[in-house]
Structures are given as structure tokens and as C-alpha cells.
Amino acid sequence: MKKRILRDIEVSEVGMGCMSFSHGYGQIPPEKYSIEAIRNAYDHGCTFFDTAEVYSPNLAGIGHNELIVGKALKDVRENAVIATKLMLHGFSTGSVYQTVRKHLEGSLERLQTDHVDIYYLHRMSSIPVEKVAEAMGRLMEEGLIRGWGLSQVDVDVIDRAQQVTPLAAIQNIYSMVERDSEAEIIPYCMEHNIGFVPFSPIASGLLSGKITPQTKFEKNDDVRNWVPQLSGRNIAGNQPIVEMLKGFAEKKSATPAQISLAWMLHKYPNVVPIPGSKNKERIIENLDSANVELTEDEFTALEDTLNSLKVYGHRGLGGF
Numbered sequence: 001m002k003k004r005i006l007r008d009i010e011v012s013e014v015g016m017g018c019m020s021f022s023h024g025y026g027q028i029p030p031e032k033y034s035i036e037a038i039r040n041a042y043d044h045g046c047t048f049f050d051t052a053e054v055y056s057p058n059l060a061g062i063g064h065n066e067l068i069v070g071k072a073l074k075d076v077r078e079n080a081v082i083a084t085k086l087m088l089h090g091f092s093t094g095s096v097y098q099t100v101r102k103h104l105e106g107s108l109e110r111l112q113t114d115h116v117d118i119y120y121l122h123r124m125s126s127i128p129v130e131k132v133a134e135a136m137g138r139l140m141e142e143g144l145i146r147g148w149g150l151s152q153v154d155v156d157v158i159d160r161a162q163q164v165t166p167l168a169a170i171q172n173i174y175s176m177v178e179r180d181s182e183a184e185i186i187p188y189c190m191e192h193n194i195g196f197v198p199f200s201p202i203a204s205g206l207l208s209g210k211i212t213p214q215t216k217f218e219k220n221d222d223v224r225n226w227v228p229q230l231s232g233r234n235i236a237g238n239q240p241i242v243e244m245l246k247g248f249a250e251k252k253s254a255t256p257a258q259i260s261l262a263w264m265l266h267k268y269p270n271v272v273p274i275p276g277s278k279n280k281e282r283i284i285e286n287l288d289s290a291n292v293e294l295t296e297d298e299f300t301a302l303e304d305t306l307n308s309l310k311v312y313g314h315r316g317l318g319g320f
């Protein structure tokens with residue numbers, strides 16, 4: 001697969017979000033299946049894998065997902081780029097550096113590795129971002145992380161952090177129906193050589209065209225029950241966008257999910273989406289969006305149609 005660069009870290013053009021093997025989209029698959037799915041993605045050319053310390057069933061406990069990612073990539077570690085995230089809730093004793101380092105040591109052990117490639121702060125806390133940036137800079141000097149990032153932040157926070165320790169990537173929500181980052185954040189990242197990693201890039205499945213207003217989500221640990229964009233009314237309201245994608249997909253012999261990913265790949269050179277799926281075939285389908293080339297005319301037509309359609313609801317940010 002073609003490659004992109006997040007500051008100085010080379011990754012496949014499309015990465016893989018591993019969260020749903022542990023949390024967020026209902027029943028989790030057996031561990032053996034999840035490990036095979038990650039290895040299949042690697043064998044298909046994916047070299048960029050996204051996890052977080054908090055990805056565990058019902059967000060109870062720590063590290064379920066990191067353990068799976070660690071097992072899956074153990075013997076190809078040197079060719080894989082692993083991104084994980086820490087959540088800071090304040091620190092009672094010790095410095096910010098010591099607190100961040102303690103979280104990192106836990107992740108390193110679960111991931112069976114001696115370094116993390118991109119270490120993100122998962123959400124802002126009361127700790128000033130400058131302090132976190134300083135700690136991340138020290139961990140980079142020590143060779144424990146190659147680069148660092150922030151998740152779901154605005155441009156002021158990014159700029160304050162960037163002044164202290166240059167960032168490798170920003171991971172924010174971004175898709176055809178969540179385009180807030182286009183105004184300031186993606187341009188800032190382009191100007192400062194920072195990668196932009198969209199999470200929920202197919203809008204939690206909406207842009208695949210497989211969800212209808214009648215779709216019932218699972219009862220347990222399924223974020224789609226509270227994602228406002230996926231209420232029956234909003235799914236119905238967003239059908240013109242889904243229909244537009246279906247039309248394009250048919251013309252390009254691709255799928256709607258692939259077109260939505262190809263659109264952002266075409267639009268920005270520093271964007272590397274990390275679609276998530278619990279399904280081996282869909283994971284490959286999403287990775288293959290890197291092979292869907294849009295012409296300039298096709299891109300403009302997509303963009304114009306998108307700009308003319310109202311988006312109903314938003315993703316909501318209650319989850320991780």
C-alpha cells in the first residue's frame with residue numbers, strides 16, 4: 001500500500017482502528033479472531049494500528065485492546081507503527097512526566113514492545129498541555145516514544161503544545177458528516193508538518209450505506225445507541241448523503257465506505273484515516289480505499305454535492 005508521513009513516521013495510507021475488538025460496537029469477537037483480523041490487515045499492507053489503554057469491554061479495566069494488538073503484531077513489530085493513548089485524570093504525587101511515564105510503561109508491557117510510535121493524550125484534563133508536551137519531549141529523548149499527539153483538541157491547544165514539543169499527529173473526529181476540523185485544524189497541521197488522523201472516518205458505519213433508520217444496535221457497550229447522528233430521524237435525514245455515495249460507488253466499482261475514505265485521502269496529503277471494523281472482510285475493503293483513485297472532476301463533484309446537502313446530527317463525543 002502507498003505510504004504517508006506523520007511528521008517523520010511513515011505509515012500506510014490507510015490505518016486500522018482496533019477499538020471495536022474490545023469496546024464500543026457491541027459483542028466483541030473471540031480473541032483469536034481479532035488477532036487474525038489484525039494480522040490479515042498487516043499482510044494486506046496496513047502498517048498503522050490504533051489502540052488506547054482505555055479500550056476494554058464497557059471501558060471497565062485497562063488494556064484489553066493493547067494486549068490483543070501486542071499479541072497480533074509481536075513478531076512483525078519492527079514493520080508496524082503502533083499508536084496508543086493515555087488518559088490523564090490529574091496527578092496526586094510525582095511530576096506530570098512521572099505520571100505519563102507510568103501509563104506508558106503499562107502500555108509497553110501490554111503491547112510487548114520497548115517503544116510506542118505515536119503516544120497520544122486521549123483527552124485534555126486539568127493538566128496544562130504544555131506540561132504534557134514537556135513530558136512527551138523527555139520520553140522521545142529517552143527513545144520510549146517516537147512521536148506524540150493529541151486527540152479531540154482545538155487549534156489553540158495544538159498551538160500551545162506544538163511550541164513546546166512538535167507534534168507527530170492530531171487524532172480528531174473527521175468524516176464527510178463531521179467536517180469541523182477543515183476550518184482551522186487541518187490547515188494548521190499542514191502548515192506545521194503534523195499528520196491528521198481522522199477517527200470514526202465512516203461516521204460509525206453511517207457512510208457505509210448499511211445502516212437504515214430501522215437498524216437496531218446491540219444493547220451492551222454499543223456507542224451507536226447514543227451517537228446523535230445515528231438516531232432513526234437523523235439516519236433518515238442523512239440518506240441523501242448516503243445515496244450520493246452509493247451512486248458514486250456504483251460508477252467507480254467501489255463501495256460507499258471506500259468512496260468516503262478516498263474523498264479525504266484525495267483532499268489532504270497529511271490525512272491518514274483509521275477506520276474500525278470487527279469484520280475481516282470489511283477491514284480489507286476499507287484498506288482497499290487506498291486503491292480508489294478519484295479524478296479531479298470526480299472529487300469536485302463529490303465536494304460540491306456534499307456542500308449542498310444538510311448534515312443531520314453529529315457524532316457526539318461521549319465516547320473514546
Ligand SMILES: NC(=O)c1ccc[n+]([C@@H]2O[C@H](COP(=O)([O-])OP(=O)(O)OC[C@H]3O[C@@H](n4cnc5c(N)ncnc54)[C@H](OP(=O)(O)O)[C@@H]3O)[C@@H](O)[C@H]2O)c1
Pocket residue numbers: 016017018019020025050051122151152171172198199200201202203204205206208210257258274275276277278279282283285286319320
Ligand atoms: N481518539 C478518540 O477519541 C477515538 C474515538 C473513537 C474511535 N477512535 C479510533 O478510531 C477508530 C475508528 O473509529 P470508529 O470505529 O468509532 O468508527 P468508524 O470507523 O467510522 O466506523 C465503525 C463502524 O462502521 C462499521 N463499518 C466499518 N467499515 C465498514 C464497511 N466497509 N461496511 C459496513 N460497515 C462498516 C463497523 O461495523 P463492523 O464492525 O460490523 O464492520 C462499525 O460499526 C477506532 O477503532 C479507534 O481506534 C478514536
